[in-house]
Amino acid sequence: MRAQCAKLSANDISHYQTVADRRILELEATRDLSRIWLHVDMDAFYAAVETLSNPSLKGKPMAVGGMSMISTANYEARRFGVRAAMPGFIACKLCPELIFVPTDFKKYTHYSELTRKVFEKYDLNFLAASLDEAYLDITEVCKERGMSGGEIAEELRKGVNEETGLTCSAGVAPNRLLAKVCSDINKPNGQFVLPNDRLAVMTFISSVPIRKIGGIGKVTEHILKDAFGINTCEEMIQKGGLLCALFSHSTAGSHCLVFFLSVGLGIGKTDTPQVRSRKSISSERTFSATDDEALLYQKLASPVGIVLAADIADMLCTDMKKEGLCGRTLTLKLKTASFGFLASLQFLLAFHLTVEDMIKVRRYAPLLMDSRRAMLCTCPTKAGSRGMTWTVDKILTSCILQEMVRSRAVTLEKYICSCEDILKHASKLLKAELPISLRLMGLRVSHFNEDKIGAPSDPTQKTLTNFIVSGDSSSHELLHYGIRDPVDSNNQRDLDVHHCTSIDNVEAEKTHEPSSNKIADKVTAKNMLGEVSQCKEAGLSLPGQIEGKSADRTNQVIMDNEAVFSSEQRDELVWVDDYKCSLCGIEMPSNFVEERQEHSDFHLAERLQKDESSIDSRTSTLRQRLFFIYAMYTYIYDQ
């Protein structure tokens, strides 16, 4: 975005500034100062509830959660820097005295209900944002009782305290966006009132840091700061021209111009939306990374007879039954083990990576993670290619250490809710990903039965599969092209897996390295030093030890390899009669452009694999093989 900013001419900027100014005027015209909204936020809710049921915790630093993750911490613990969403073992280091209390949602739900009974007295249609937060439209109650927003807030907070013994904070403002910001100002056990006055709102919002705004998270904050120099809401307006030039004009979304400008103006929603029904239901578990297929299947569902608590499909099914839901889209979520640090280190050392290169590595990381897919897949993550500015630090953390999340979904013809159905389709989704090493799996069902209400679709219209199978279609031969119901594509998948077994050698080969690069390898200082010295032995040059082997030379080698691949092997695939693959005989019409490309890639991958093993037997220093793998991925990625 910075680059795009730089490209703008003075003319462009003044043009966009005009457009932005017009938008600002339009938005200003929509400003609604007629409502009074109140945002209530319970203070350290879970921690406070736990203290209530165990008063001996009072005054001591305490956190709700475990060694893996903390949900919330009381104010004593916060003084040490302990925060929600912090891993427990880190919190321990910050505060060795810290007391841990496991989460108990039953308790929190109970107290949440008590608070909501109080909220109801002020707004029957209040919006519950979570167990411990709610928005109330107190316009009417203020009028009826002739009280100010501040007075109502005082009374409500007192009521909550009497009812529960807990304290809360409140913000009163003309809209929800502002009310939320306000409730944070005098936290804990305090309140802040922003009057329904345009000047007051503008003065208030001008100095608010953008991160305080709901919807602006870590990433958006970083983009706005880094690319536009926007730190406060006021600057949203000042840099309106730039924002206008680079953000979409769509009317919704937290990443659109209208949203950013309204934040700058302190404009937010004032309506009471109708209660929205849920759109999906899911269950997921984190576990210690494994690539054991039986174990992975077992995480989805235990073998018959053995019921484990951590059975994802069963948990989901139970929840669905509770809510009486049936859905027809099933999504499998996967979190792969973190990208091996040692593997990354080898890349760094081998290629003297610049920042640019590191971005590439991140792009290739998913390919490296999963060599089988890498050969067929042409879609690595695009995150690194969006022109975001990356600090070296950011790259190191996200490129090397960040785990990768994927999802795979099917939409079925029938609505499902039984554990068997969920499991059947989930297993197929998982099967297509094997082999893989995972540390999390999750299942989500969406596209519920009720979704249809109000949808313009014609229930009598047949699906494509039905259309073909039922014989309405005159082109029965379509079936001969291998078009199947995706749900029933097991055979095809099996074929892929079979074809790809040879490719797994890339991965298998790694285990023959002097020290293995297995995913989720433990990284210790000792380990790392050992690895570096082994890199040396294997002929890898290290920074500062480079003679003729400069980064340029490295690039040259890669480019040479690329050139060879492109000229010789790219065109060797011939479609006989423009129809049949000369290598394996598979039939594919010429208009299946992408499918054909993928098919060629597959044969290419096969070929590369063979080449690599022959090189491996001839010479093969670690360095050479890294070159080879790098070039291979580069080529496939570019394809």
Add this chain to the structure above:
DNA sequence: GCGGATCAC
């Protein structure tokens, strides 16, 4: 409709 990404709590 799918998959990645972001966000809230």
Add this chain to the structure above:
DNA sequence: TATGGTGATCCGC
């Protein structure tokens, strides 16, 4: 030793 779980939404195919 060790960095969660649930749900929503948006964007670009």
